[in-house]
Amino acid sequence: MNLERWERRSAEYVSDHLDLPEDALLQTMSIHLIGSRMMIVENFRNLLEYTDLLIRVQGKEGRLRIEGRCLCIREYHQETIRITGYIRQISFEQRHGSAGKDGT
Amino acid sequence: MNFWYRYISGYVRVSLEGIAPERFLNLCHNKGYAIWDLRYGREKNTCCMLLQDFLQIRPLARKTGTKVRVLHRYGAPFAMRRHRKRKGAILGITLFFVLLYLMSDHIWAIDVEGNHRYTEDTLLQFVASTGISHGMKRDAVSCEELEKAIRNQYEDITWVSARIDGTRLVVQIKENDTGVSVTAKETEPADLVADFDGRVRSIVTRAGTPMVHVGDQVQKGDVLISGLLTIYDDGGGVAATHEVRADGDIVVEYRTHYERQILRSGSRRVYDREAKRWFAMFGGWRIQLLPFLPVGEREFDRVEETGQLCLLDNFYLPVYYGTVRQRFYRKESFFYTDEQLQALAEYQIYADLSQLENLGVEIIQNNVTITLRENDCICQGELVLWKSIGTYRQISVEEHT
Incomplete structure (x- = not known):
């Protein structure tokens, strides 16, 4: 078991048993959705792709795929990214690139 | 806030x-x-980015092969460059902000809140006597010392809070509304003494030993109900003496002379023209929008209403503004007929006696007569009044022995 995996598993264990927020311990992406017009993503690593129809964001655990139209990045800060537009679908991509289950 | 940071x-x-x-x-x-x-x-x-960041992105653009071109420039540095020839305006704006910054470090308004018995002027004069004045530095104001000084000076102010909000010093007080009888020391033994001269009409004792009877004439300072409670034994000797806080209701009757003169003729002001002018004051400078009307031979008075300039909620500045009203009047002589004078005198007596009743005095007999004379009217007579008296004083053993 490599160190990264061990760290993740122990963090999951602590999070489950002590009822602590996972995003703080595991540094996973935290997504706040306000209706279908605004979205705030925290704990992301970088931006993979940006068009007005699709935005892909890289997180520690995987990738986030946001589809819609007239998508615009209102804020692109060190810790948060704020996206506005008509959000149609949010999904997670696995590490190998295939689209995963829908997030919402 | 973000917008202003970006703009600046x-x-x-x-x-x-x-x-x-x-x-x-x-x-x-x-x-x-x-x-x-x-x-x-x-x-x-x-996309948009700060000017300071834009000046550092050249290596990143070269590394990624991105062409970065400026489409629009926004904010103060560009505006200043655009208007660099208008030196006076830039100097004025800069001076404005510098002055604003310098003035934000001083006290420009002192407010008193929660006062009923003491007027604002009285309290402000006291605050000034402690060395706190308009224009002094905020750091030099010690709120704790001011609170202590107010508490020491005014015994019936039960709570004081002084705080600095922006450039305003706010003094909040709470007065003892329930009167002197309810104090922290109200359980201490005390005598009930007369605070007014009169003849005792009724006395109801709840605690202590009554020292006066109905019909007795009392002077100011006489003990009405003693705080010493003496217990006698079967033989008539003193078994014990307890000190209590005397309590009871004592009503005295007294006579007072009432006299008022009302003139039959005289002159009064009749205001017939008014002019309103706006003004602003800064330090010793005063600017008025329009000049006053020419006065000539006419008589007038001026009524001024002043406010203080305040930015946001609490940033008071030493700039005052307001209106001054110039009111012209002519003097008009009047002459009352007998009927008018009689009615006026009756109304005046009624107003005076109502004022007395509001003070808790009961009017038992009213012998005031109205005498109309050639030039005036005299209202005079004797009033018989009932008044509830009594104030507390520390028990003095000498008076009882």
Whole structure:
């Protein structure tokens, strides 16, 4: 078991048993959705792709795929990214690139 | 706040052209450069960034092969450059902000809240006597010492709070509304003594030993109910003496002379014209929008209403503004007929006696007569009044022995 995996598993264990927020311990992406017009993503690593129809964001655990139209990045800060537009679908991509289950 | 920071720092809207503008954005993100309002275009994306960040992105743009072009410039640095020839305006704006900054360190308004019995002027005069005045530095004001001084000076102010809000010193007080009888020392033994001369009409004793009877004449300072309670034994000797806080209701009757003169003729002011002028004051300077009306031979008085300039909620500045009303009047003589004078005198007596009754005095007999004379009217007579008296004083053993 490599160190990264061990760290993740122990963090999951602590999070489950002590009822602590996972995003703080595991540094996973935290997504706040306000209706279908605004979205705030925290704990992301970088931006993979940006068009007005699709935005892909890289997180520690995987990738986030946001589809819609007239998508615009209102804020692109060190810790948060704020996206506005008509959000149609949010999904997670696995590490190998295939689209995963829908997030919402 | 974010907007003002960006505006003062200056920011640019740039277009990003290249194969992978996302890579350029990620490098900017890793460096900590703020990017906002990123919009997609078919050929090029556009975004905004701070001027200070824009000056450092050249290596990143070269590394990622992104062409960065400035589309628009916004903010104070560009505005100043654009208006650099208007030196007076720039100097004025700079001076304004410098003055604003310097003045924000001083006290420009002192407010008193919660006062009922003490007027604002009285309290402000006391605050001034402690060395606190308009224009002094905020750091030099010690709120704790001011609170202590007010508490020591005014015994019936039960709670004081002084705080500095922006450039305003706010003194909040709470007065003892329930009167002197309810104090922290109200359980201490005390005598009930007369605070007014009169003949005792009724006395009801709840605690202590009554020292006066109905019909007795009492002078100010006489003990009405003693706080010493003596217990006698069967043989008539003193078994014990207890000190209590005397309590009871004592009503005295007294006579007073009432006299008032009302003139039959005289002159009064009739205001017939008014002019309102706006003004502003800063330090010793006063600017008025329009001059006063020419006075000539006419008589007038001036009524001034002043306010203080306040930015936001609590940033008071030493700039005052207001209106001054110039009111012209002519003097008109009047003459009352007998009927008018009689009615006026009756009304005046009624008003005076109502005022007395509001003070808790009961009017038992009213012998006031109205005498109309050639030039005036005299209202005079004796009033018989009942009044509830009694105030507390420490028990003095000498008076009882």
